[in-house]
Amino acid sequence: MNAASPHIDPPLAMLAELTYRCPLRCPYCSNPLEMTAASGDMDTGQWLGVIEEAADMGVLQIHFSGGEPTVRQDLEDMVGRAEVLGIYTNLITSGVLIDQARLEGLADRGLQHIQLSFQGTEEAGADRIGGFRGGHRKKLETARLAGEIGLPLTINAVMHRQNMDDLESMIQMAVDFGAKRLEVAHVQYYGWGLRNRAALVPTREQLEHATEIVEAARERLKGILVFDYVVPDYYARYPKSCMGGWGRQFLNVTPSGRVMPCHAAETIPDMTFDSVGERPLLDIWEQSEAFTRFRGTGWMPEPCRSCDRREIDWGGCRCQALALTGNAAATDPVCEKSPEHERIAALAAAEAAAGTDEFEYRRFGQGG
Ligand code: SF4
Numbered sequence: 456m457n458a459a460s461p462h463i464d465p466p467l468a469m470l471a472e473l474t475y476r477c478p479l480r481c482p483y484c485s486n487p488l489e490m491t492a493a494s495g496d497m498d499t500g501q502w503l504g505v506i507e508e509a510a511d512m513g514v515l516q517i518h519f520s521g522g523e524p525t526v527r528q529d530l531e532d533m534v535g536r537a538e539v540l541g542i543y544t545n546l547i548t549s550g551v552l553i554d555q556a557r558l559e560g561l562a563d564r565g566l567q568h569i570q571l572s573f574q575g576t577e578e579a580g581a582d583r584i585g586g587f588r589g590g591h592r593k594k595l596e597t598a599r600l601a602g603e604i605g606l607p608l609t610i611n612a613v614m615h616r617q618n619m620d621d622l623e624s625m626i627q628m629a630v631d632f633g634a635k636r637l638e639v640a641h642v643q644y645y646g647w648g649l650r651n652r653a654a655l656v657p658t659r660e661q662l663e664h665a666t667e668i669v670e671a672a673r674e675r676l677k678g679i680l681v682f683d684y685v686v687p688d689y690y691a692r693y694p695k696s697c698m699g700g701w702g703r704q705f706l707n708v709t710p711s712g713r714v715m716p717c718h719a720a721e722t723i724p725d726m727t728f729d730s731v732g733e734r735p736l737l738d739i740w741e742q743s744e745a746f747t748r749f750r751g752t753g754w755m756p757e758p759c760r761s762c763d764r765r766e767i768d769w770g771g772c773r774c775q776a777l778a779l780t781g782n783a784a785a786t787d788p789v790c791e792k793s794p795e796h797e798r799i800a801a802l803a804a805a806e807a808a809a810g811t812d813e814f815e816y817r818r819f820g821q822g823g
Pocket residue numbers: 477478479480481483484485486521522523548549572817
């Protein structure tokens with residue numbers, strides 16, 4: 456184990472990616488570029504075993520995600536098992552495959568929260584971004600149903616250059632649906648988002664305007680709607696604390712059972728990942744090479760090593776460092792102390808100004 460982190464608490468939360476299958480084709484999807492059905496989703500029994508192990512090691516929350524988790528007809532069993540074990544359950548969904556009976560059934564089994572993503576507020580534009588005709592209308596219906604059955608709702612608004620004009624109406628939509636929380640998350644640039652960066656990255660002016668809108672709404676809607684605001688950190692001075700620090704708070708289990716510190720970690724080419732069923736989950740969390748390599752501060756190069764923010768942002772995002780510099784152990788280049796910072800900010804500005812609007816949509820089963 457890393458010398459700087461001799462003791463590690465259990466993870467707060469597990470992201471359970473039940474499948475990569477999804478009817479949508481979002482051009483910023485965080486799933487891997489190369490996804491094939493052949494990689495094989497774990498069966499119900501395997502997932503129930505993972506949930507038991509997570510409970511034993513002290514995980515407090517499970518976020519059922521994908522792909523689209525409702526593709527799986529055994530989702531109810533998993534939610535039910537987590538509920539029995541006293542784990543908080545959240546469903547992260549596109550909402551396009553859910554009808555009233557399904558949502559009520561999930562709530563009956565103990566589902567505590569639903570997080571519903573929207574691509575915009577205007578039907579044609581939202582369906583174009585998601586690559587799925589009729590999707591927006593279906594999402595509206597699912598949001599309405601969640602309110603009707605009293606399931607706490609978070610709306611996840613994924614923002615980028617091509618839907619920034621919808622931000623005000625997205626906020627109003629969240630209020631109208633009685634959502635408790637709105638996550639305004641600018642696209643992050645890895646996976647499909649990185650591949651489509653030129654079509655997604657906002658201008659600095661757009662970003663500043665969005666930030667003003669969110670700040671004003673946050674004040675106006677105090678006590679009504681809680682905001683989470685995630686900025687595209689290419690324009691930031693410092694990186695965000697990715698996943699609350701590598702291997703500190705979260706673990707991610709892929710559809711085939713590989714256990715990773717974050718959903719993009721598979722992009723790091725020389726890192727090996729253990730699988731559930733082959734090694735105890737607790738052991739993977741505490742001891743495995745994938746979880747310990749970048750845990751804590753001992754791995755850090757300068758300028759992070761002597762920086763007073765090193766236990767605030769934990770050096771930023773390893774996958775972003777890899778994607779932008781070719782070295783996963785480099786200082787995240789969105790940090791202004793990184794020698795690469797100016798180059799990255801200039802690149803973002805140039806891509807935003809070029810105004811390429813065409814997407815390369817997420818594909819499943821054909822590789823990247
Ligand atoms: S980002 Fe879009 S394509 Fe990817 S899993 Fe979510 S809804 Fe499906």
